[in-house]
Amino acid sequence: MSRPAPKKQSIASAANLCITRNHKRLLNNVSLDVEPAKISLLLGHNGAGKTLLLSLLHGLIKADSGTVLAPPRQQQRMVFQKPIILRRSARDHFEFLCPGLTEEAVAQWFAKAQLSHRIHSPARQLSGGEAQKLALIGALACEPKLLFLDEPTAHLDFEATRFFESQIRSANKAGTSILMTSHNRAQAERLADHIIFMDQGKIAETATATTFFKTPSSAAAKLYLDHN
Amino acid sequence: MDFLAPFTIAFVMLANADPELMAIIQLSLGISFSAVGVSLAIGLPLGAILASTRFPGRSIIIVTSNTFLGMPPVVVGLAIYVLISQSGPFGWLDILYTPYAMALAQTVLVLPIAIALSRQVFETLNNEYTPLFKSLGASRWVRIKTLVMDGRIALITIALACFGRAISEVGAVIIVGGNIRHFTRVMTTAIALETSKGELAIALALGLVLLAIAFTVNIASQILRRHFKQAGLDV
Numbered sequence: 001m002s003r004p005a006p007k008k009q010s011i012a013s014a015a016n017l018c019i020t021r022n023h024k025r026l027l028n029n030v031s032l033d034v035e036p037a038k039i040s041l042l043l044g045h046n047g048a049g050k051t052l053l054l055s056l057l058h059g060l061i062k063a064d065s066g067t068v069l070a071p072p073r074q075q076q077r078m079v080f081q082k083p084i085i086l087r088r089s090a091r092d093h094f095e096f097l098c099p100g101l102t103e104e105a106v107a108q109w110f111a112k113a114q115l116s117h118r119i120h121s122p123a124r125q126l127s128g129g130e131a132q133k134l135a136l137i138g139a140l141a142c143e144p145k146l147l148f149l150d151e152p153t154a155h156l157d158f159e160a161t162r163f164f165e166s167q168i169r170s171a172n173k174a175g176t177s178i179l180m181t182s183h184n185r186a187q188a189e190r191l192a193d194h195i196i197f198m199d200q201g202k203i204a205e206t207a208t209a210t211t212f213f214k215t216p217s218s219a220a221a222k223l224y225l226d227h228n
Numbered sequence: 229m230d231f232l233a234p235f236t237i238a239f240v241m242l243a244n245a246d247p248e249l250m251a252i253i254q255l256s257l258g259i260s261f262s263a264v265g266v267s268l269a270i271g272l273p274l275g276a277i278l279a280s281t282r283f284p285g286r287s288i289i290i291v292t293s294n295t296f297l298g299m300p301p302v303v304v305g306l307a308i309y310v311l312i313s314q315s316g317p318f319g320w321l322d323i324l325y326t327p328y329a330m331a332l333a334q335t336v337l338v339l340p341i342a343i344a345l346s347r348q349v350f351e352t353l354n355n356e357y358t359p360l361f362k363s364l365g366a367s368r369w370v371r372i373k374t375l376v377m378d379g380r381i382a383l384i385t386i387a388l389a390c391f392g393r394a395i396s397e398v399g400a401v402i403i404v405g406g407n408i409r410h411f412t413r414v415m416t417t418a419i420a421l422e423t424s425k426g427e428l429a430i431a432l433a434l435g436l437v438l439l440a441i442a443f444t445v446n447i448a449s450q451i452l453r454r455h456f457k458q459a460g461l462d463v
Contacts, residue, residue, distance in 0.1 A: 058363060059362065060359055060362050060363060073364075073365035074365065076363075078363045080359065080360075080363075084356065084357060084360040086357070086360075086374065086378055087381070087460070087461045087463070088378065096364075096374070097364070122459050122461060123460075124460030124461070125460040
């Protein structure tokens with residue numbers, strides 16, 4: 001699968017992606033464009049294919065067929081739902097995620113995430129919320145053009161979620177395009193410019209957030225919004 | 229001689245640091261440390277490569293290494309004997325019945341352990357880290373460096389396991405070392421010889437030292453494991 005730069009009006013795009021595993025179609029002919037400098041949110045039930053689509057766009061896995069167009073790897077970052085933490089200090093883990101920053105810059109990022117007191121702690125001793133914050137600042141510090149977020153606040157408390165959302169907004173204002181998955185309707189309404197609604201391995205609907213939440217066009221989206 | 233007499237003599241020999249006994253212990257430790265050092269130097273990077281990359285011949289290396297894992301030491305000793313004896317292809321090395329041959333035999337026995345255990349550690353780490361490696365576009369070199377760096381703690385316990393195996397080896401080293409007094413006699417071969425001669429005191433003294441070493445290795449391994457688990461550095 002080739003990964004050339006996408007067309008100008010989108011930061012990344014996919015065309016006709018299909019994935020079948022164990023005779024089950026997990027993604028069925030999915031095509032989408034990720035809008036530049038916007039917060040796009042992949043919404044849908046469990047098993048709808050949101051994480052799979054995110055992983056395909058980021059190049060973590062390959063589709064059985066279809067094409068993905070995305071910026072070069074160095075211009076992308078991803079924050080996983082469960083952060084992958086190396087067996088070293090929080091400082092050294094940050095360095096692995098985003099090498100080459102000055103000590104001052106690193107200290108500023110840790111301060112921003114209120115993790116200064118944990119900078120020399122073993123990264124795997126951080127709490128779930130702290131580890132996820134570390135993953136986020138490690139991604140943002142590299143100023144990616146495109147940031148993938150896979151349900152990053154799924155296991156976070158209110159304070160940590162608020163930190164995440166404010167950082168996501170700031171990064172977006174600075175020009176980072178964001179594609180994020182979420183189950184949380186309220187969060188989607190707070191953050192998203194654009195909604196991509198998935199249902200059973202297909203994109204059921206794409207719309208601006210305002211349109212989607214006021215007048216969803218697909219039956220699957222209406223049902224989803226009725227129950228969330 | 230009553231039952232306890234050999235024990236008493238053994239303790240006296242140990243307490244007095246009997247020179248012959250000490251020389252045997254020193255030689256045993258020297259040979260085993262060398263074998264473990266060489267095995268780790270070869271086995272750890274190989275384990276990391278086998279765990280993190282796919283290349284032609286990888287399966288052959290894994291199968292060969294696993295086969296050697298279960299190889300009886302006497303067979304290894306015999307094979308090395310044939311290879312380094314005067315008429316063998318490596319006879320020109322002239323190392324038969326020297327400590328070098330014994331270290332070589334122990335290395336052949338310990339290397340598969342170093343490879344298998346390190347591959348297991350690195351595979352666990354690699355499976356966990358692969359999405360991150362892919363996400364960051366990490367090169368093969370960065371991957372291997374990260375695996376070795378983050379597996380460093382588990383590697384200490386691997387080194388201890390290798391040392392435990394090496395120091396307690398008898399079958400292979402007696403064949404290629406010859407158990408020559410003051411030259412190639414190590415703890416295990418001395419125990420075998422002295423027991424067969426009925427000199428139980430020396431055998432017991434050396435047995436106690438081996439037991440103490442085994443205890444120390446296991447206790448150190450446990451303490452390290454617990455300590456590193458608490459520090460979140462275990463694999």
